[in-house]
Structure formats: C-alpha cells, structure tokens
Amino acid sequence: MKSGAVEAARTILTGLHEVMASRSNAQAKLNTVVEVIGESLNSEVCSVYLLREGMLELFATRGLAQEAVHVTRMAIGEGLVGMIADQIETLNLAEAASHPDFSYRPETGEDKYHSFAGVPIVRRERAVGVLCVQHVEPRRYEEIEIEALQTVAMVLSELIVNADLIDEEGTGAISAQTGPEQLRGLTLVKGLASGVAVYHQPRVTIEQIVAEDTEAERQRVIMAFDKMREQIDRMTSQAEFGLGGEHEEVLATYRMFAYDEGWTRRINEAIDSGLTAEAAIERVQQRTRMRMRQIDDPLLADRMHDLEDLANRLLRIVSGQIGTAASMGLRNDAILIARNLGPAELLEYDRRRLKGVILEEGSLTSHVVIVARAMGIPVLGRVRGLRGVVREGDPLLLDADQGSVAVRPSTGVIEAFETRFAKSRERQAVYAGLRDVLPTTRDGTRIQVMINAGLRDDITNLCMTGADGIGLFRTEFQFLVSATLPQRERQTRLYRDVMEGAGDKPVVFRTVDIGGDKTLPYLRHDDGEGEENPAMGWRALRVALERDGLLKVQARALLEAAAGRTLNVMFPMVAEPWEFDAAKEVFEGQLAYLRKRKKVLPDVIRYGVMLEVPALVEQLDLLAPKISFLSIGTNDLTQFLFAADRSNAKLAERYDWLSPAILRFLRRVVRELDGHNVDIGVCGEMGGRRLEALALLGLGIRRLSITPASVGPIKELLGHIDLGPITAAMEGWLAAPPPNLREVMTAWASERGIPVD
Ligand code: PEP
Ligand code: MG
DSSP, X not given: OOHHHHXXXXXXXXXXXXXXXXXXXXXXXXXXXXXXXXXXXTOSEEEEEEEETTEEEEEEEESSOGGGTTTOEEETTSHHHHHHHHHTOOEEESOGGGSTTOOOOGGGTGGGOOEEEEEEEEXXXXXXXEEEEEESSOXXXXXXXXXXXXXXXXXXXXXHHHTTOSOSGGGGGOHHHHSOEEEEOEEEEOOEEEEEEEESSOOOOOOOOBOSOHHHHHXXXXXXXXXXXXXXXXXXXXXXXXXXXXXXXXXXXXXXXXXXXXXXXHHHHHHHTTBOHHHHHXXXXXXXXXXXHTXXXXXXXXXXXXXXXXXXXXXXXXXXXXXXXXXXXXXXXXXXXESOOOHHHHHTSOTTXXXXXXXXXXXXXXXXXXXXXXXXXXXXXXXXXXXXXXXXXXXXXXXXXXXXXXXSOOHHHHHHHHHHHHHHHHHHHHXXXXXXXXXXXXXXOBOEEEEEEOSGGGHHHXXXXXXXXXXXXXXXXXXXXXXXXXXXXXXXXXXXXXXXXXXXXXXXXXOOOOBTTBOOTTOOOOSSOOOSOGGGSSOTHHHHHHXXXXXXXXXXXXHHHTTTSEEXXXXXXXXXXXXXXHHHHHHHHHHHHHHHTTOOOOSEEEEEEEEOSGGXXXXXXXXXXXXXEEEEOHHHHHHHHHTOOTTOGGGTTTSOTTOHHHHHHHHHHHHHHTTSOOEEEEOSGGGGSHHHHHHHHHTTOOEEEEOGGGHHHHXXXXXXXXXXXXXXXXXXXXXXXXXXXXXHHHHHHHHTTOOOO
C-alpha cells in the first residue's frame, strides 16, 4: 500500500471508528459511512449493497437516488455488483456501461456516472455485500484508491455483522458461490461418512479490525514473525535430523516466505492505515489471493497454498488461537481436513465424533492412514483445491469408496448418499455376521486371519471381528501418543492388558519401530548428522540396537507382561541376520536377569522378524533356522523394492502391489522358507485388500494380519476360493506376466464369482 492509500484509508478508518462508536442505529451508521468514504476518496457516488434474502440490496448511497435505497436489488451474479459478490473480486472500470455484465437500473439515476469501482465485503470468505464508488468522469481508479476501498470493505464487514445488518447464519443464501460441489481424490481408507467440515488448523476469526494503538499492533506483528520464524527453523532442523514429518520442499518455501521482507512490509503498511495486526495480515492475504487467482499456474497455486498455510500460522500466533481443532474438541459429527497429519495428531481427536478425514496429501501406507484404517475412519487423500471450495462448517458427504466428497450437497445428492450409506451398513452387518465363521477356503484350507493393532482400545476389535489373534502389535503407537518416553511400568501394563484381552489368542509384539514417518519429539538423533532419507535411515531396530537402553526396557516389559504365557516377539527392519542375533541377545540378557531374581518367566518365547528390507532375502537360509516366524511387511518392502517413498503423495499411485516384481519376490521368499520350520505371513496393508489377498493365497501365503475392518471382507472372499486354481493361475501369470495383472486378475475373479472389490 503506498502512502496515499495509507493516508486515505487512515482518514476513513478514523471516521468509521467514530461512526461505529456512535449510538445511532445501523441504518444511520451506514448512511454516514457512505458519506465518509465518498468524501475521503473524493467520489461522487459511494454505495453499499448488502446481502438480504439471497439478493444484494442497496442499503445506503451517497450520490444515487435515495428512493432506490432498499428498492434496487440484484441477484448474485447479476450486473456488476452481482458479479463482484459472485466472484469475490474487485472491478475497476473507466466505462461501466460498456462492460458486458452491466445492468442499468433507472431508479438509481446512475446513467450520468461513467467510471465504476467495486470491492466485495467479505465475511468468513463469503461475500456478504459490495462497496462501490462511481464518478461522472470516465477514469480508472488508481491502485491506491482500490486498496483503500478494500481496507474499508474489511472494516465494513465487521460493522455490518455487529449491527446485525445481515443474518450471519443466512449467508448460506449466497448460493451462487457456495452451491454444491464435488471433489475427487484417492481412496486411502474405504468407507462413507457424513459430517461438517473441520479444519485441523482452523482459520482464525478476527475479533477486531480497527486498531486502538498502531504502535502496539506493530510490536505484536514483530513478535509473531519472530516466533513463526523460530518454529519454521525448528521444523527445518528436525527434518534435517530425519525426524521431521514435513516435506523438505514445503519447508524451503515456508522459510522463503517467513523471511520475505516484502510480506512484512505490506503487513506493516496495512497496520499504518489503522488496522489491527490480525486484520492487516488478513488484508494482505486477501490481496495476494486476488492477484494469484488471475494466474493459472499449478506450481504457483501450490506456493500460494504454502503462503496461506503460513499466513494462517502467523494469524494463529498473533491472535493466540494456537490450538488445533482437536484441542477445541469436536462438537458435531466431523470430517477433518488437513494438508497432512501425523498419526499422533489424528489420535488426539474424539473417536466418537470423528467420522472421516480428507487430506490434501497422503498415501496408502503412511502411518496416519494406517491408524485411521485401524480406527475404521474413511480417508480420502490427494484432494486438490480443497481450501478454495470447502469452508469450516460446510456439510460434507464423504464417499471414500468412490473417491469423492460432496460439498454442501443438494437434496438429490443427500438422498443418493443415504441409500448408499444404508447399503454399506447392510454390508457391514453381513461382515459382522461372519464373526464366528472360521476363515476357511471353499476347498477346506484353514487360513489364519489376524488383525494389526497398536492401542489398548484395539483389543475390542479382536472380539468384534473374531480374528485369530493380533499378528502385528505396533508397540511404537504407545510412544507416539505419549508426550514423554513411556516408562517400563506403563509399557508392561499395556502389554499385559493386551495379552489378557486376547485370552488364548496369540499376540505378536513388534519392538518399537520409530523413525521414518513416525517421529517422537522427545527422541532425537544426537550424532549431529542430518538424514536425507529417514525411511532408510536411523529407524526401527537400528535405533533400538544403538539406544539399547530403549530395547532393554521394552524387553523387560514384554517378558514381565508375558509371565506364564507365550511371548511372540518380532523385530522390525532386520536387514542382516546379525541384527536379529543382537536383538535376541538383549531379550536373553533380560531373561537371565529375571531368572536370577526368580521372577515368573514366559512359558515359551517365540522370536520372529519382519521382512521389510529386501537384502534379508539373500541370507534367509542363514536366518531361517533361528526364527519361529517371519512376517512380510509389504508396506516397507514395497517402498524398498521400488525405491518409492511410501509417504510420498506423488508416488502413491505409481506402483501396484500386483506387479510381477513384488509377486515374484514374495514367491521367492515362500520357496526359500519351504522345508524350514518357520511360520510365514503377511502383515502389510496389502493383505487386507481382497484382490491382493487372493494373489497372496495364490503364492502360498496362509497367514494374513490385516486391518480389523478387512477381516469380514477377507473371510467372505475365502469362502469363494479354491486354492488349486488360483495357485495354478498365479504360476502362469508370473511365468509370462500380462501387461496389467490387476485387470487380468479382476476379470479372472469376476468370471468365477469371487468378490474382490
Ligand atoms: C510394513 O512395513 O509392512 C509394516 C506392516 O510395518 P509398518 O507399516 O508399521 O511400517
Ligand atoms: Mg514397516
């Protein structure tokens, strides 16, 4: 904002401040407002249109015929005024009448005015009115005048709401720009849900727009910038240590914006014109938004998105509204919206109210998605353009089965959704009915169907699904949801509760797998070296063996919890047999310690490993005699086989689990273990998908540990399968792979009436 605009805006704001403080009624205030603005901008006409009953009504004017007040009404999208509200855009025309959308209203007597400039009056990102000025002389308004108008429009929005001139609830009436929309994304967790939109990082509501003390506002902004820069620097250094979740590119952009002097300068100028710090940040953001909207470049749109994120962060700091939506609690059934989330952040939400999640990023095997799947919460990922379309509180119908979300749905869409929802519930009831059915193929082979779990509450899933046990208990979840490192007693208690809850059924405890996308703020990499690839870095057993105090504590907790029972313990990310030996030694050391103290020991200890690192397969023959079981973690295995980061949204759809590369690799593992006394199973997400499970059965896998919601569908699938034909078919497909095995298998299954969708 240049100094002229600053001056003009400040004069107007001072004038408006007085008007707002006066005791006159709302209409009288508005009448004064148009006079103050018109005079300060030296404008012959100044008018305010406000939204009433879905129409833009002329509420006050200086210069136009007074008889037109409350008479002239325009629909959204109609005429220049309607267009400004519809597009939430500024218009600046030297010759209004020559604009194709110009709509002449004789009662206003506006025919003698040539030039026209109008800005939307925005409340919660919706236009609630239009402020415009007109001149007899045909001229374009200068940018500084437009900026002054925009600043004034912000203040007006506050005045209007405070004076109850528009019905805030009634803003739904602006249907032209808030009508139904349909967005598409990638299904990450299937399911249907309805609820209101809740942003994980809510937009800040600006309480006060006009500043009382400009210097104080300036100080507030300086402090907020300092704090924000500190946060960004911290996030960047954490990412460098391999423990930060944010994407590097995004962080680099954040830093660039956070230190951008142009941005701070514009905010300070807006403060100089009389706005509070919050209003100034928002004002600058509005202006940037408008400029960016005119540039059609996806790369820039992404950057804009980053700037929005950052401006919102700055607003949260300056206003003290720093909590996420979780800290405020969910009041209604909600669908959470976020760019991305960590598993711990998701777990902070009230499970009863959280019905669905929509992510702008996200991938099938990122841990937040795994947690959501375990919680039975549908997730749609990679939804672009969310923020431009969905507003806080909008009703949403999430159909993650079909990869779509209906925003502010029409009655027809609601009805269709209800029908699908009812059908889906019927299906769920059918699956629930399979609880006591033993998972057996049609030709009579008993398949072990177990569940993956990680939290104390998950134990209820074992009863509800009738699964054969817990094939993967991710012990690190307790670490993720805890603010500090869980002490041994807490660990023991959890493990004991889980085993007791499982009764006779086995539970396989995986020792902590932290690092990668599972970060713990209280556990830092301390050797001072950065990690470029945390998924392939200092994580899982690598951390546990180096920080062997961590593993010792966990070993003792598990051994004590399993007193008098069978303990199944599994090590993650084993790449070489010696890592297994070293981890087992830690357990044996703790066992000896307990034995010496005459403690009750586990009856049996079964040691196993996860196969996630392809290199292990080269030495499987050496490892096999030492282990009781092997569980294939296809989530990590796939990322390492394809060198494709499992959390990278851009790669989420690139490689298929049904690729010959993966399937041949798995076949090799099964063959390698043939003749060894090793139980083999799959515990990656792949096993919970029906077509993929069919492929695994065809490869000889007979134990699956899957997400609880998949147990019913997989049991149903098993009842339709004969192992002979699928084994033979798989042999054929892998000998001479078709170009698209997924399509071929889908057709094969559908010809045989095998339900795989
Ligand atoms: C896997 O990698 O497949 C696995 C099951 O472990 P996680 O998803 O926890 O890494
Ligand atoms: Mg893994």
